[in-house]
Amino acid sequence: MLKALQDAHEGDRKMSKAEVTDEILSLLIAGHETTGYTTSWALYEVARHPEVQEKILAETSAVDLDTLPLTNVQSLLPYTWMVWQEALRLHPTVTIHYRQAEVDTTLGGKYKLPAGSIVTISQLMLAHSEEIWGPDAMSFSPERMEKGYPEMHMPFGFGGRTCIGKRLAYVEGVYLLAFLVKNFKLRVGGEDPVPTPRVTITMHSCEGIHLLMSKR
Numbered sequence: 001m002l003k004a005l006q007d008a009h010e011g012d013r014k015m016s017k018a019e020v021t022d023e024i025l026s027l028l029i030a031g032h033e034t035t036g037y038t039t040s041w042a043l044y045e046v047a048r049h050p051e052v053q054e055k056i057l058a059e060t061s062a063v064d065l066d067t068l069p070l071t072n073v074q075s076l077l078p079y080t081w082m083v084w085q086e087a088l089r090l091h092p093t094v095t096i097h098y099r100q101a102e103v104d105t106t107l108g109g110k111y112k113l114p115a116g117s118i119v120t121i122s123q124l125m126l127a128h129s130e131e132i133w134g135p136d137a138m139s140f141s142p143e144r145m146e147k148g149y150p151e152m153h154m155p156f157g158f159g160g161r162t163c164i165g166k167r168l169a170y171v172e173g174v175y176l177l178a179f180l181v182k183n184f185k186l187r188v189g190g191e192d193p194v195p196t197p198r199v200t201i202t203m204h205s206c207e208g209i210h211l212l213m214s215k216r
Helices: 002-007 017-048 050-061 078-090 123-127 166-183
Strands: 096-100 105-107 111-113 118-122 184-188 197-199 203-205 211-215
Touching: 002 017, 017 050, 017 078, 017 166, 017 184, 017 203, 017 211, 050 078, 050 166, 078 166, 096 123, 118 123, 166 184
Parallel strands: none
Antiparallel strands: 096 118, 105 111, 184 211, 197 203
8 A cells, every 4th residue: 555655646746755644644544443343343243144154255265365356346255245334234333424504405395404504414323224224124134235225325425525445445344354254263252242332433342342263
């Protein structure tokens, strides 16, 4: 990543040392915690569902992860991608989005918002809504992502302010999940195997997620 930033250029202009430093800090701070928590939740769900783990293992056994091009993990590792996406739905790391009304507007024909109003959108409520996802909304089911997902699923935000690190998060998270399942058998561990979610800026487990991993 560092080399890619150092080599990046627009015409004859390359990024300055200060610009490269700022980009690296953004990646470390903004992309570390969110992707890490989502992958942790994904590993927890995989450990709880042996049938899901076996499907990921079958998919990853058919490819060489060391030489796998990462330009589009959704097409290269479709089932693993669905697993990570479903974990992101059931355990959204960023639970709230904010938008500001630029002009006076009315939502749904009845909610009047003066210009400047701040609208809070609960990604957690959308992610767990039976109206959107059906009666099994609180169940972990990667297959629900097979035909895409409704526009209300927006863990990275939406519109022109969609998270700039979305594609990088998918590459990192899906590849790491694939690598770990291919090389290790996962089981839920710890005295209390059910993590307690805690929401601060991000949603994570109060006590951490405890897994038992054995080399395949």
